Amino acid sequence: DQQVKQNSPSLSVQEGRISILNCDYTNSMFDYFLWYKKYPAEGPTFLISISSIKDKNEDGRFTVFLNKSAKHLSLHIVPSQPGDSAVYFCAASARNTNAGKSTFGDGTTLTVKP
Amino acid sequence: DAGVTQSPTHLIKTRGQHVTLRCSPISGHKSVSWYQQVLGQGPQFIFQYYEKEERGRGNFPDRFSARQFPNYSSELNVNALLLGDSALYLCASSLGQYNEQFFGPGTRLTVL
Numbered sequence: 001d002q003q004v005k006q007n008s009p010s011l012s013v014q015e016g017r018i019s020i021l022n023c024d025y026t027n028s029m030f031d032y033f034l035w036y037k038k039y040p041a042e043g044p045t046f047l048i049s050i051s052s053i054k055d056k057n058e059d060g061r062f063t064v065f066l067n068k069s070a071k072h073l074s075l076h077i078v079p080s081q082p083g084d085s086a087v088y089f090c091a092a093s094a095r096n097t098n099a100g101k102s103t104f105g106d107g108t109t110l111t112v113k114p
Numbered sequence: 115d116a117g118v119t120q121s122p123t124h125l126i127k128t129r130g131q132h133v134t135l136r137c138s139p140i141s142g143h144k145s146v147s148w149y150q151q152v153l154g155q156g157p158q159f160i161f162q163y164y165e166k167e168e169r170g171r172g173n174f175p176d177r178f179s180a181r182q183f184p185n186y187s188s189e190l191n192v193n194a195l196l197l198g199d200s201a202l203y204l205c206a207s208s209l210g211q212y213n214e215q216f217f218g219p220g221t222r223l224t225v226l
Contacts, residue, residue, distance in 0.1 A: 004156075034214065043118070043204050043217030044157070089156050095212055101147075101170045102215065104156030 003027045004092050006105035014113055019077040021108050023090030026071065030092040034102065035064060035075045038087045047088075048075070080112045116141070118207050118218035126224045127195050135190040135221045139207030145169075146188040147215060148180055149204040157204055163188055164211045192223075200225045 005024045013019045021035075031052040036044035050057040050064045050073070057064050063076045077084055087109050091102040119138045127133050139146050145164040149157035162170035163182035182188045186207075192199055202222050206215035 036217075041219065043206075043219050046214050046216065049214060091156075101159045101162060101172065102157075103159065104149075106154065106156045 001026075002105075003030075004090055004103050004105040006088075006090055006108050008108050009106075010109045010111070012111045012113065013080050015082055016079045019075075019080045019084065019110055019112065021075040021077075021088050021090075021110065023073045023075075023105055024071060025073075025092050027092070027094070027103070028071070029094040030103075032093045032095045033064070033066060033073050034091045034093075035062075036089045036091060036104075037084075038089060038107070044089055077110075080110075082112050082114050085110055085112050118205055118216055120203075120205050120218040120221050122221060123219070124222045124224075126226060128226050129195055129197060131195050131225075132191065132193050133195060133223060135192075135203050135205075135223070137188045137190070137205030137207075137218060139186050139188070139205075140216055143207035143209055143216075144186055145208045145211050145213070145215075146182055146186065147206045147208075148188070148190045149206065149217075150174075151202040151204055151220070153201075160190070162211070169211055195225045197225050199223065 034049040035047040038044045066073045087107045090105040147162040148160040151157045159172040161180045166182045177193045180190045202220040204220045206217045208215045
């Protein structure tokens with residue numbers, strides 16, 4: 001039973017356009033959500049997070065939206081750059097019960113074409 | 115500043131052997147977590163240690179164990195290796211138990 005799902009294994013966008021990566025979760029105990037970016041031969045790099053008390057968080061070109069009723073979150077990258085090409089992981093945790101455990105999706109490979 | 119470091123980078127073992135993986139957290143970080151990443155999947159949580167105590171454990175068999183030392187570095191031990199243990203093992207450190215985690219580059223374990 002996969003509690004965090006990223007249903008699109010891959011996404012290709014043109015440089016300068018918007019990239020939208022989606023993530024769904026099933027565990028209603030999750031109250032903290034994170035996005036990581038991973039390049040080959042490197043560990044995941046933290047990008048942005050959002051607490052369940054918010055519905056939006058921005059950091060530069062990256063914005064995460066959370067829809068708790070739909071148990072859905074998305075990462076928007078605007079504008080997309082070729083250097084953004086990587087695997088993006090969505091992760092969730094239940095900070096009040098097991099804060100150190102993040103449950104990850106299987107990732108979406110983003111390719112930004114020049 | 116040095117990030118999270120892991121050793122060794124790569125490792126090849128045979129079935130039934132034992133392996134020890136090592137992790138040094140970012141200076142000042144007191145929490146270390148271990149994850150297993152199988153090809154094509156996201157990282158799977160194995161353990162979290164904070165202030166040298168186990169604070170969380172994932173759905174892994176007792177063949178997997180870990181510990182954290184007084185300097186906050188950590189070891190992950192896997193006994194009686196199986197072919198299915200072949201994976202990238204990631205270590206992540208954080209300031210405290212509830213903070214964002216910073217990952218190391220991982221140790222690639224191959225079991226033959």
